[in-house]
Amino acid sequence: MIFISHGHFDHILDVPEIAASTKARVYCGRGTDGTMIRKGLDKDLIHRVVSDGEIFNFGDFQAQAFYSRHVKFDSWLLFKTLARINFRIPGYLPLLREYPEGQVLSWRFLIEGKAVHHFGSGGSTVDELENLGRQPTDILLVPMQGHTRIDRIAHQYVKALQPEMVIPHHQDNFYPPISTMVDTRKFTELVKGTNPDTAIRIPVLNETMEW
Numbered sequence: 228m229i230f231i232s233h234g235h236f237d238h239i240l241d242v243p244e245i246a247a248s249t250k251a252r253v254y255c256g257r258g259t260d261g262t263m264i265r266k267g268l269d270k271d272l273i274h275r276v277v278s279d280g281e282i283f284n285f286g287d288f289q290a291q292a293f294y295s296r297h298v299k300f301d302s303w304l305l306f307k308t309l310a311r312i313n314f315r316i317p318g319y320l321p322l323l324r325e326y327p328e329g330q331v332l333s334w335r336f337l338i339e340g341k342a343v344h345h346f347g348s349g350g351s352t353v354d355e356l357e358n359l360g361r362q363p364t365d366i367l368l369v370p371m372q373g374h375t376r377i378d379r380i381a382h383q384y385v386k387a388l389q390p391e392m393v394i395p396h397h398q399d400n401f402y403p404p405i406s407t408m409v410d411t412r413k414f415t416e417l418v419k420g421t422n423p424d425t426a427i428r429i430p431v432l433n434e435t436m437e438w
């Protein structure tokens with residue numbers, strides 16, 4: 228199974244190819260199904276989420292989809308990104324145009340009695356986080372891209388969901404020159420200040436993480 232946050236290229240570019248070779252079913256929000264079909268994904272492998280809070284049971288684990296929002300890119304981040312891409316901008320425009328955002332989802336997995344909540348973008352409203360914070364979260368995955376102050380934004384997720392463990396992700400330099408590496412030290416500092424009992428695990432590229 229593949230669970231999709233939203234339709235931007237850095238989240239789904241290689242999904243049609245992976246699904247074609249593994250026959251994995253792909254769960255995604257409205258709009259992203261069309262993008263992946265256009266990019267060659269077999270439509271029989273797609274399951275589109277049709278309601279907020281929809282639950283999928285797979286026997287040994289459960290996945291629940293929640294409607295979420297994309298972080299709003301701030302002007303300083305856009306300026307720095309455009310300056311970096313510079314004369315190469317026309318070459319990258321199709322990537323941005325052909326992969327619209329679609330309905331953004333966050334995913335809550337119940338596995339071996341633990342609740343794991345994954346966000347693929349950091350645009351959640353206060354209401355959304357308050358709502359999700361009413362049930363316990365053991366492991367929280369927060370994305371570290373899309374805003375100059377993403378460390379503070381990601382910190383709000385930790386304060387709202389109060390997880391036992393937080394894993395900042397997506398700080399990788401996923402597609403240079405569009406991306407750069409994001410420093411997670413400020414986020415770590417903020418979490419230690421308010422949530423000293425929350426464990427912080429930083430993923431390392433190409434290393435398997437065990438929980």
Ligand SMILES: [Zn+2]
Nearest residue numbers: 233235297348
């Ligand atoms: Zn995105």
